[in-house]
Amino acid sequence: MPTQTLAALFRRFSLLVVMTLGASLVAAWLVGMSPGSQVDAITMDTRLNDSSVRTLLTERDPQAWLGRLLSGDLGESSAYGRPVTELLSERVYGTAALVATGLAGAWGVALAVLLASLAIRSAKFDTALAALTGTALSQPAAMLALLCLYLDWPGAIAIATLLFPQIYAYLRNVVDRILDEPHVLAAFSRGVRRRSVLWRHVLLRAVPTTLSLLGVSASLAIGAAVPVEVICDLPGLGQLIWEAALSRDLPLIVALTAVVAFVTISANFLADAASAFVETGAK
């Protein structure tokens, strides 16, 4: 990969990390200013002495929070009374497994359906597919999760059902655009076999764009994991942020938002880097 591309990617990543920290700082400030935030409860608690009040207030100070975040300390959950890092480490594997399985399912089905639609080339098939994807796109993630719960299916199926139409629609758009490009039309006009044109000139050329979509789909899957984990009672980060929202555990919410932002930004960065790498190699 050329040094320029690497430098651009590194610059982008650094900026996004800075923005993640900035956003956490803004979130921490918002939390401090939100109505009913716990600062009042601390100052009004007669059981606390001077130094305890000072320590607790300093802990909730946004700048102190940012300093702790940079040193890897995410603070303590007010509802659970336990360090946030401990809660995260307990739940992260559940969400990772759910998201990975859901993504694998969604991508597998989307690619299979794309290949089938290119091979079959039937208007009826496309109409049936449009009806199916349209219906899937009209379902809230929580409702699909309920359906999985009712049918005793794994929650990952809800994520896959939600994501597959979006991935398929995007891939279909990319492929349709490439099919209209001059080199593809020229290959067809010269009598090159359709299968060969599709594999060599269309699908291979769609790989870099497809890789970029991997990062975006990871963000979508993490978002969908919240209702799925809550409804299907799967212990994960989504269920944790929901519990934190209901108990107004604001330190946990800020820390979780920062961590999830970092994970999704990294996923997008890696997907973009892979896309740039493949594109450079292809050129």
Add this chain to the structure above:
Amino acid sequence: MNIVRMAAGIVLATILLLVLPAEWTAPHAYDEQFREVAAAPAAEGFLLGSDALGRDRWSRLIHGTRLSLTLAPAAALLSIALAALIGGAAGYFGGAVERSILLFIDFFLTLPWLFLLLAVRAALPLNASPLVSVAVTFALLGCLGWAGPARVVCTAAREFRTGDLMLQTQAMGMSPRRLIFRQLLPTLAPLFLAQFWITVPLFILSEANLGLLGLSVSQPLPSWGNLLAELLDLPAVAAQPAMLAPAILLVITLCSVQLLTRRQVRNT
């Protein structure tokens, strides 16, 4: 207009005609309780049965649908206005302004939508009055949903800035204000409309998700979100399939919106 789009239009129009004058079309008020017939199955007087508090499900469905179908477009309007302002400024001015705004938009787009919504919703009081909860929920959707449309608007505004029309208007000595209101905004208007139609279903779905998680509109005010929350009681749903009505209506409405606006969205 093909037959499918016409059917979708008729379905949507029928739903709107039924729910917009909810005070006249609903047999009861949304919060009127009939405790002696609580959790009753569909029967005479209660088309879809009654909920655990003895409220008529059919009346609540009509009122809730009206709320979701009027406030989701209002939130979408707010989002598109923000997108037009931020994305339009980025594309129109270009340079460092565009780069910084695009970076911010990309950052916003990378964050999982529901996580962000839950985080901001949790910073606000959970025991708010029904009207405040409605305003908070839909204002949040409007304020957080601008990034996607802003990116599209930015690209279109950039194309306008680097296009022949811009060159011609500058050569004619047109003032920037006139250029924006007479040329740029009318050029981007179809795009705003398409983005609006993409955003409305997204907001309806987000409100439904929040409602099922118990973080949307507060009781007794009905919305699609908190009406769907009844489905969490799976044994009751199995006993009274009429409880599925909000889910079915939601899917029918969103499919109709998609079918009706698909061509316009694709063309822009």
